[in-house]
Amino acid sequence: MIDKELLEILACPACKAPVRQEGDRLICTAPGCGLRYPVREGIPVMLVEEAEKPGK
Ligand SMILES: [Zn+2]
Secondary structure: OOOHHHHHHOEOOOOOOEEEEEOOEEEEOOOOOOOEEEEEOOEEOOOHHHOEOOOO
């Protein structure tokens, strides 16, 4: 899983909000953004192009 210190310095590249871990995804905590970033082999992929839009 992702190192806690790493998680604390990561931010959503779209809106600069902190992210939280949920399973194998990192989810932007900003209301109205909520992009979901994949984690591949323990490495967070903090790219807007790779992110999933939030579901309903
Ligand atoms: Zn965001």
